[in-house]
Amino acid sequence: MTRSGVLADHQIREMISSGAITALADITADQIQPASLDLRLGGVAYRVRASFLAGRQRTVKERLADVTMHEITLDGGAVLEKGCVYVVPLMEGLSLPDGMTAAASAKSSIGRLDLLTRIITDHGVEFDRVPEGYSGPLYVEICPRSFSVVVQPGQMLNQIIFRHGKTLMSDDDLRALHAQTPIVSDDPVISDGLGFSVDLKPAEGSLVGYRAKPHTGVVDLSKLNHYDPAEFWEPVHTDTGWIILDPGAFYILVSREAIVIPPMQAAEMAPYLAMVGEFRVHYAGFFDPGFGYADAGGAGSRGVLEVRCHEAPFVLEHGQVVGRLVYEHMSALPDTLYGSAIKSNYQGQGLKLSKHFRAP
Template identity: 70%
Template sequence: MTSVETGVFPNQMIEALIKADKIRADRPLLPGQVQPASLDLRLGPVAYRVRASFLAGHGRTVAERLAEFEMHRIDLTDGAVLEKGCVYLVPLMESLALPADLTAVANAKSSTGRLDLLTRTITDGGTEFDRISAGYHGPLYAEICPRSFSVLVRPGMRLNQIRFRRGQAILSDAELAELHARTPLVDGPAVIEQGLGFSVDLRLPGTDLVGYRAKPHTGVIDLDRIGHYDPADYWEELRTTAGRIILDPGAFYILVSREAVHIPPQFAAEMAPYLAMVGEFRVHYAGFFDPGFGHAAAGGAGSRGVLEVRCHEAPFVLEHGQVVGRLVYERMAQVPTQLYGADIASNYQGQSLKLAKHFRTP
């Protein structure tokens, strides 16, 4: 690594941080934990049930605040259930000793978001969720709130991930338009406004199935069980030929983008809200898109983005082609030596409408 390398750190630079003891862990890191542009974070052996979500705040530690809000602690060693509607704090196995010129941002992993499992990272002295200031030295914690399904967790499970960056990495709209002209980022016209806009697909070819809505009363999901659960036990199918659906307040939906997205190897992206003032619903923006997502050389020909949608105060009509989110593209400091889909076991390369990996394919 050199001081001139600005942008998001790829896997080889993350591995260099580990070797330099800038990323530390209670247990040795595992194969596959370092992703093309992020590091998976692991749950530690204990969870704390807390009264409410909180941030440490300037000059205070999470441990100090935990003493105010802890209700009871749960040993995760043999597995334990985190119940729907409750808030938990779990110390992570990884901690940081960042250089003064390095910041980090955390986010839930794709499968975590698709289970409506709100997972955010907090730090000592932190005033924002998932944002880690330059030069941070200290522990990391996951705040977990299951919102649709109760889940069974164990130490070492990876619910969230962290990216590292040096300097300014976000592409301006002009730079994004220039990149799209050289290497198409979507399989159609690009809507570029503070990122690359994407819309919802409610007219999927050859089917009237357009999405899923989480059932309100279900069994527990063991996060170690892949391809195990019958979707019908947890999800209601959404079918329409009208090109629109009505979102119910408080309900959680899995939908899919109309556009097939492409992330070239020298870039990464993050899903963000499109218009905060819309208010009636939001697309879950706990989503990192790795270099190589939807990239032809990495085994994809564009991949649709799965949309995790929650409706708020009032029923809301969502229509086919409505712009619901945006992708913010960032430069990589170096091209990763491994890409999404090509070099790692990627569950969602080439995806269309798809539930989390824990469910059997319908």
């Protein structure tokens, strides 16, 4: 019997074997992470007039008939233009057993490109959430916000986790975990998860982040360590401990705290209270077991923050709490942890752009 919690890598492999996870092409070993499965783009994209959810009475295919402007083949690479909305069928589908739900998010590199990607399902009423017992295809809505991108079939923009039963850790559980295995480098701020703050006083120099330039070339998602950051990003410096966020601009910043996800936990980044200011930290990702964990080579790993300001300019100060990590129990210990053993890109990270850019 499956224990309550987020499913580990070997349990995901069992789901593939049992047919609970299906695919148009064989699922490869590199898609399976310690607590998540990477999802692959199919061969076509539909340019649509607007974002949508299918709604309880309809399928995504039926909705597409209402809003599709034209169909694009992704074979050989296709440009998805900034400011436009696309829907792409994924290679993977699901047939979830009773008691199991799923949740998706953009992969870390995709969030750092300000590429809005959200999973939608037949009869769905929420983005990125798959209800218990769902059986059917998966689609991803893609909206490039800062940079136009080139995509191809088989590329992995999103990841999905599987939850069995109750998975969330209470604040008391989190405090007990921190006492046993410190999950943050400072005194923990625990309230419905672990609060984290922004670092605007770096140990060396005055560089605190990057701001996306408004007019750039395209980013080909197949090209890694390729682009000159100066062509796409403006460095953000401060020696005062604060910066002013401009409305509509997209920033890459970093958390003040080093974060640890122990082997029997996973975590999801969530927004902080809206009352703290007119900005949002994009919650792009899940944090796999082993992120920041010293035994997995991750000592000192900090969280990269993808920040967008809304209606009014806003002063962001060093140490201001801007987000929270919601920790969850694992159902079982993963066979592998996040880290160098599986070529994880962001273990031990500080302030860092996506893997498509060369080191500044």
